[in-house]
Amino acid sequence: MNRRHFLQNITAGALTFSCAGPLMAENEPLLPNIVLIMADDLGYKELGCYGQEKIKTPNIDRLAAEGMKFTQYYAGSAVCAPSRCNLMTGMHGGRAYIRDNFGMKAPSPKRFGGQLPLLENIPTLAKTLKGRGYATGCFGKWGLGPQGSTGDPLRQGFEHFYGYNCQSNAHNLYPEYLEDDDGIHELEGNDRGLTGKHYAPQLIADRALDFVRQNKDRPFFLYYPTVLPHLALQVPEADLAQYKGLFPETPYNGKSYLPHDTPKACYAAMISFMDRQVGRLMALLKELDLDDNTVVLFTSDNGTTHLKEQVDAEFFDSVGPLRGLKGQLYEGGIRVPLVARWPGKIEAGATSDHLAAHYDLPATLADIAGTSFGNATDGISMLPTLLGRTDRQKAHEFLFWDFAGYGGQTAVRMREWKGIKQNLGKNPNAPLELYNLTKDIGEQHDVAAEFPDIAAEIEDIMSQERTFPEVEKFRFGSYGNGKK
Numbered sequence: 001m002n003r004r005h006f007l008q009n010i011t012a013g014a015l016t017f018s019c020a021g022p023l024m025a026e027n028e029p030l031l032p033n034i035v036l037i038m039a040d041d042l043g044y045k046e047l048g049c050y051g052q053e054k055i056k057t058p059n060i061d062r063l064a065a066e067g068m069k070f071t072q073y074y075a076g077s078a079v080c081a082p083s084r085c086n087l088m089t090g091m092h093g094g095r096a097y098i099r100d101n102f103g104m105k106a107p108s109p110k111r112f113g114g115q116l117p118l119l120e121n122i123p124t125l126a127k128t129l130k131g132r133g134y135a136t137g138c139f140g141k142w143g144l145g146p147q148g149s150t151g152d153p154l155r156q157g158f159e160h161f162y163g164y165n166c167q168s169n170a171h172n173l174y175p176e177y178l179e180d181d182d183g184i185h186e187l188e189g190n191d192r193g194l195t196g197k198h199y200a201p202q203l204i205a206d207r208a209l210d211f212v213r214q215n216k217d218r219p220f221f222l223y224y225p226t227v228l229p230h231l232a233l234q235v236p237e238a239d240l241a242q243y244k245g246l247f248p249e250t251p252y253n254g255k256s257y258l259p260h261d262t263p264k265a266c267y268a269a270m271i272s273f274m275d276r277q278v279g280r281l282m283a284l285l286k287e288l289d290l291d292d293n294t295v296v297l298f299t300s301d302n303g304t305t306h307l308k309e310q311v312d313a314e315f316f317d318s319v320g321p322l323r324g325l326k327g328q329l330y331e332g333g334i335r336v337p338l339v340a341r342w343p344g345k346i347e348a349g350a351t352s353d354h355l356a357a358h359y360d361l362p363a364t365l366a367d368i369a370g371t372s373f374g375n376a377t378d379g380i381s382m383l384p385t386l387l388g389r390t391d392r393q394k395a396h397e398f399l400f401w402d403f404a405g406y407g408g409q410t411a412v413r414m415r416e417w418k419g420i421k422q423n424l425g426k427n428p429n430a431p432l433e434l435y436n437l438t439k440d441i442g443e444q445h446d447v448a449a450e451f452p453d454i455a456a457e458i459e460d461i462m463s464q465e466r467t468f469p470e471v472e473k474f475r476f477g478s479y480g481n482g483k484k
Contacts, residue, residue, distance in 0.1 A: 031219040032342070033294040034129065034365055035281070038087070038223075039082065040141060040170075040230035041326055043304030043318035044335050045272060054247070055268045055318055058150045059279030060339065067296075067341030068350040068386060070320055074413070076327060076358035077403050078333040080167050081115045081143045081459040083301040083358060084225070088124045088156065090143065090362035090377030093402035093410075094465035097122075100404040103168060110176070114164035115143045117151025123374050125362040126157025127223065132369045135159060135215040137209040140225035143167040147179060154182060157263040158223070162207040166202070168225045171257065173200050194258050199236055201228055205277040209284050216288045221365075222262060225301070226277070228238055229270040231310055232257035239269045252310050292343045295368055298376045299358070300336040302326050323443040329401050329420050329445050347388050355413065357399050393454050398458075400465045409468060412458045417451075418443065419458035432459055 039251030045048060047057045050066035050379045075087025085091070085098035093099055097119055104113040118124070129134045130470040137160040138153050145151015146165055153161040174196030184238040189197025208224050233252065243265035251261045251290055260266050278298065285291040304318040305311050306325040311318070313325055324330025338356075340346055360379035366372055367381040378400075384393040407429035415437040421430045434448035434455050449453045 004306065006421065007027035012064055030293050031133065031286075031370065032368060033290060034134070034368060035222045035224065035285075035294060035296045036361070036365070037278060037296070037298045038140075038225040039298070039300040040225070040227050041302060041305050042229060042271070042337070043302035043313065044322060044323075044332065045320040045381060046229075046304065046335060047320050047339075048337065049335055051320060052316070055271050056242075057271060059282065060277045061277070063282070063298060063341045064297060066343070066348045067339060067346045068352055069340040070340075070352050070356065071355065072353050072355050073299070073301065073336060073358040074355075074399060074401075075334045075336045077401060078302050078329055078409070079231075079405055080141070080301055082403060082405075084143055086117065087301075087358040087361055088118065088126070089122055090125070090358070090359050090379045091404075092374055092378040092400045092465070094361050094400050094401075094467055095378065098144065099402060101143075101167065103166075104149075107146075107214070112169040114146030114166040115151075115209050117145025117149040118156055120150035120155065122157045123362075123376050125365060125373070126153070126223065126317075128157070128362065128366050129221040130157045130159070132152055132210065132366075133219060134369065135211075135218055135220040136223075137161070137208070137211040137215075137220070138223045138225070139163055139211065140223075140226070141167055141170045141227045141230075142179075143170075147182060152182075160211060162205045162401045163225075164227060167333060170200075170230065172232055173227065174198065175200055178203065181361075182373045194234060194260075195237075199234075201273065201277070202227060202236075205280065209281060209316050212281070212284055212288070212290070214366055214459045216290060219241075219369075221440075224281075226274055228274040229311075231305060233260040233263050233266040233270070233309065233310055234258065235266050235269040235273055239273045240265055242272065243268045247315070250309075255309070256307065257310060260310070262439040264312060264315060267311050267316070295340070295342040295345075295365075297341075297361075298337065298339045301335040303328075303336065310453050323440050324478070327406040329403060331418070331437070331441065334401065334411075337429055340386055342386065346390050349387070352385050353392075354382060354393065355399060356380075356382050356385075398461055410462050412461050412465075413437075414454075414458060417449075417454055419455065419462070421462070424461065424471075432462075434458065 028476040048061040075083045081101045082099045086107045102116040126136045136158045138158045140163045142165050172192045187198045188320040201305045247264040252263045303326050304313045319332035322332035324332035362373040363379040363381040367383040379395050401411045403409045411420040416434045420433045433446045435443040
């Protein structure tokens with residue numbers, strides 16, 4: 001018995017799951033490795049497997065062909081930090097501590113400050129899997145607390161971190177430095193210009209692969225929150241070349257991010273670069289004979305950016321028939337891809353319309369690891385759906401979002417119904433918009449007046465679910481009229 005089998009056997013025991021009895025054989029010999037890849041600002045229809053026609057994503061498309069594609073899966077929020085908080089903590093926006101992007105003071109002129117930290121004593125996905133015996137590593141963009149804070153990834157269950165702690169630093173892909181565990185990796189030859197010596201997404205992908213190699217003999221949890229395709233528009237010239245000249249271009253002059261002469265080609269190339277790194281990772285799993293015992297999931301933190309001069313979502317049909325983009329709780333801002341692959345367990349080529357959100361992932365991945373996430377979660381394990389046992393899948397009564405940014409918004413998805421309120425910062429009693437997504441996936445026809453009972457039910461859910469932790473009063477103030 002090699003070291004990997006020994007370590008996994010002593011930690012696995014009888015691998016059972018919490019969905020009303022075991023869903024898998026109790027003599028499963030190995031804990032499965034878990035790989036969770038999260039894109040940054042990738043729209044619902046920006047992958048070939050979801051209908052994208054202009055941007056090439058063959059490796060992620062292969063994941064979908066060999067696994068399961070979800071069609072009604074949602075991000076935790078409409079921007080980076082709160083969505084990542086929901087994913088790590090299993091809490092929906094009404095209970096989560098972080099509900100908007102919020103920058104902390106920089107420790108020095110040459111460093112970025114990071115975001116509002118996660119609290120220290122809350123359950124997280126990484127803590128749970130680490131407690132189960134997994135090696136844990138995060139490579140990419142964190143955005144949930146600076147180095148040394150309670151939200152430091154090394155204090156939230158990760159044994160290793162490499163990448164951007166602060167999402168503001170991640171607004172340039174040739175940064176002057178990246179965080180490396182509790183230290184700093186200075187990138188000589190980079191000055192936050194349009195190009196440089198070290199392309200950070202490449203460095204991050206390389207470190208993620210190194211983590212797999214270093215932990216091939218024990219169960220591992222690889223969280224790979226890549227910074228692509230978030231702005232700024234930057235990609236190595238060799239990757240840009242495949243799209244140059246293919247699209248009509250209007251140069252971007254650099255009002256909010258760095259300028260680029262061919263923004264459409266660059267955006268497409270950034271997504272294809274990300275896809276290529278997924279391909280490298282899958283090839284490594286096969287090379288190390290880990291492929292059959294590794295669950296791989298791919299998703300996005302929210303929808304496509306709304307900055308049209310840099311990313312033409314209409315040209316790329318980035319969200320298909322959905323309304324809205326990043327920063328909005330309409331479907332285009334929060335409905336995102338989810339692809340899951342697990343050879344021999346997840347049926348190849350399967351499609352699911354199961355309603356789920358990021359805050360379901362902690363319960364799901366804990367279930368896969370033969371443990372539970374605990375009672376703090378708002379999530380429900382999707383493992384029965386992944387294994388094709390839909391008869392044993394528990395369903396949400398509703399999905400819930402509360403987002404303090406972009407004027408203040410809250411939303412509920414309940415069966416075919418979607419309710420949303422906007423501009424709560426200025427108007428805590430903003431009217432409810434109601435849409436029937438089965439008949440109106442584009443959220444064009446507000447039917448609140450036609451279905452007052454449904455509207456009242458959703459209003460009641462919003463009132464009950466929008467809580468405001470005491471520690472967050474300084475953040476929310478009079479935002480909304482939820483419970484204080």
